[in-house]
Amino acid sequence: MSYIDPHIHMVSRTTDDYQRMAQAGCIAITEPAFWAGFDRSSAQGFFDYFRQLTEYEPRRAAQFGIQHFTWLCINPKEADDPGFAREVISLIPDFLKCGNVLGIGEIGLNKNTKNELIILEEHIALAEQTNQLVLVHTPHLEDKLKGTRKIMDAVAASSIDPGRVLIDHVEEHTVAEVLDRGFWAGMTLYPDTKCTPQRAADIIEMYGTERLWMNSAGDWGISDPLAVPKARLEMKRRGHSPDTVNKVSLENPKQFLSQSPNFRIEGA
């Protein structure tokens, strides 16, 4: 009953959540850098955040036998100011040397602006130069379809293999295009927006289990750090085999993440 939650913002969650996740079978999580709910006033704020992601959170997770991995970037929401964003990006190469860093993420677009796109392209270039995996955030609600297409075009314009890029927060109107273009797709189980466990199971039934994973994207909003085990239960209830359930919630994350030399499941 082991699973991986490949997208969760544990800096916003309590230690009780680590405990409950461990009890539910979580063996590893990956935590992308994201918007804190407010704009940071300086690049130094990101320096401290990157230290939290690379030093403090892995220790907190380890107390419950959960391995902690992370992704670094300036999130698309704060990337609308290119000068500021470049200051933050310049901090990243040093942190890429930390043992739990898997790549650049979650980069992408928020309001589909030219400024955001410039910084997305600079992040993609950094991933290209440093041979990092990429985790992509797609915009919310009515902005998702347009933003997902612009992001895929930006990655396609680089030399990065789409098989090393995961496009997250897909829904029924974006998943087919993401998979058809060779990318990995992430389904986010988030209560009011994005997918429910039922819809995630529907998508798996319609689009198959290749290059697809699910995550809670638990953060400071109304969200559920146990969303992945709930979706596993939903699949089981419908009669999916344990192999199918494990593929989307354990084996697929392992397969994608193992492309980073920093990803290794202890005892496996």
Added chain:
Amino acid sequence: MSNTAFTCPQTRTQVINAYFLEHRAKLLDIAAYLDRLDRAKPESDEPDFRDVAFTRCLAVLTDGQPQRARRILELLSDHSTEMPQSADGMKGASGAPQNIVEGGAL
């Protein structure tokens, strides 16, 4: 998209057994929401773009065609391709495109 017939591992009766009550409750939530809107005083004569979108989506539910979730999400999407320079002064996403009123969303 490829044919999705019979991709659900459950029979129709099993699906109904498992999900009918849950979705009966959601159906009543929608009905009560529409009733609540009827009982509320409008702020202007202009229809709210979100409400217009919602009504168009409701029609998808009963049109008898497949892929309702995908088609509703497409109706609720911004189909423009141009990009503003900056998000300065822009509001966050509201869940429906402004332009569905003109029928330009699809």
